[in-house]
């Protein structure tokens with residue numbers, strides 16, 4: 001059964017003195033009940049906008065969306081009763097303690113004073129914030145703040161959960177813990193839509209991945225389907241120095257079966273190939289023959305990174321560094 | 327994670343695992359939501375010392391500075407300066423206090439906490455109720471502090487108990503209604519800095535070119551006309567009348583508002599509420615359309 005459904009969503013922004021931005025450009029999406037769908041896409045692809053439309057925060061210019069059959073645009077109140085949401089940037093009250101924040105959310109879900117407090121206590125424990133719970137959020141680290149926000153999304157154990165980049169800024173332990181929490185919820189029947197910059201996260205959590213670019217879904221399927229769709233094997237090279245990149249590109253283009261994609265400032269190159277072993281030895285021969293020093297060379301099966309790279313034309317990790325810089 | 331049971335079909339399990347709201351009427355929920363958001367805003371007064379300082383110390387400072395510095399220089403026929411001054415300080419302080427509704431609303435939007443509220447099944451209008459209620463409490467505290475300080479420096483309300491209470495109520499009610507206008511501006515402008523600077527630029531002249539600190543009859547004609555029609559003058563004059571602080575034999579201005587200050591303020595309160603309560607609620611509900 002389809003639980004989250006978006007169809008033909010369009011949302012445009014008209015910044016002053018700048019051309020119109022089509023944040024969503026006919027985006028459609030279906031998430032079956034009890035499954036996890038990950039939205040993957042470069043910065044500005046429209047992931048956050050999609051989540052905001054589905055969590056009733058913004059109205060699209062056109063298109064429709066429903067959660068468990070309830071129209072998001074016509075009956076946002078009913079939708080809010082069954083969703084939990086955590087946005088890309090933590091939405092917490094800086095001047096309340098961690099515990100008070102969660103208690104307030106419980107009260108505003110109308111759980112009643114006693115149940116709201118109980119639930120806040122449970123979530124504080126679940127998110128490993130017992131020691132910090134009575135401190136004002138203003139003094140929290142970014143990751144702690146983030147965890148309070150995520151806990152806020154789980155207050156009613158909602159049937160549908162929207163998480164916009166839930167693990168960005170979390171340390172590895174918190175990230176693994178959150179993955180466990182999400183997996184537990186899903187095994188209990190919760191439907192989850194999350195966005196992520198981490199392909200590993202999509203690989204691990206998502207039953208289905210929708211790759212978004214330019215405000216529309218450009219590919220969807222399971223991680224394996226997506227990997228298969230970009231085809232065959234890869235040869236990956238790492239050069240000691242990145243100076244003569246155009247030479248490398250030429251060689252890879254000659255022996256590969258698709259476009260060579262550089263990353264890591266032109267030091268690392270990946271190219272799809274038809275016959276892995278043969279292509280690898282030819283490429284290594286040609287590259288060393290051209291006088292370039294290799295750090296590392298090998299064959300591998302496509303990863304979600306390759307999918308991302310091939311479909312969106314940019315490397316995922318470059319986006320991550322861009323984002324950190326921003 | 328222990329809250330999820332592990333028997334039954336997926337949807338049946340979900341149905342039992344999702345926490346259900348306690349039963350309640352719509353109006354009960356609205357009042358509850360209003361109380362929760364009011365409490366949140368009041369917590370901020372306790373947690374952020376700047377606000378407390380601003381709320382409590384600034385009025386004390388104003389009362390002392392004005393009554394001693396201006397009091398030494400300004401001669402009010404038929405009254406001592408402190409008795410004349412207090413209504414002006416009250417009005418100025420609560421009007422400026424209300425601007426906090428605007429900057430706080432803009433700040434909350436900026437911080438994203440409003441987005442959290444807007445994904446919850448609460449009544450959106452309750453966020454505004456909480457905002458304006460919270461600022462009413464802050465203004466109430468300011469009033470108490472100012473009255474205490476005023477008492478120490480010799481201010482006395484010479485009217486009846488009823489008149490005194492009516493004066494306090496009128497000042498606070500006006501400030502409350504003004505809070506709704508400021509909340510609307512806060513949501514429209516979305517920048518706490520702009521709200522603060524703009525309200526200072528507008529309200530500072532408005533409170534000074536009025537009868538708050540000097541009798542307006544002594545002003546040059548254009549300013550005098552402005553001061554007589556100035557709504558702040560009506561508020562100040564109303565408070566003076568209700569506290570029994572009108573100087574004996576003081577002339578009454580020609581403007582209708584100067585002749586009917588209390589009625590003017592009551593009409594002002596009614597207008598502000600009638601316009602800006604629905605407008606603010608509609609603005610809040612439309613936040614997602616931008």
Ligand SMILES: Nc1ncnc2c1ncn2[C@@H]1O[C@H](COP(=O)(O)OP(=O)(O)OP(=O)(O)O)[C@@H](O)[C@H]1O
Nearest residue numbers: 013015021023041042043044045046047048049050
């Ligand atoms: N309020 C706004 N005003 C103007 N443009 C906006 C606004 N919000 C989003 N956009 C634009 O819409 C596009 C999609 O933005 P969105 O935030 O959905 O991207 P995203 O996929 O979440 O990116 P990221 O990975 O950086 O979080 C971007 O081009 C962005 O600049």
Ligand SMILES: [Mg+2]
Nearest residue numbers: 047048049088
């Ligand atoms: Mg985003």
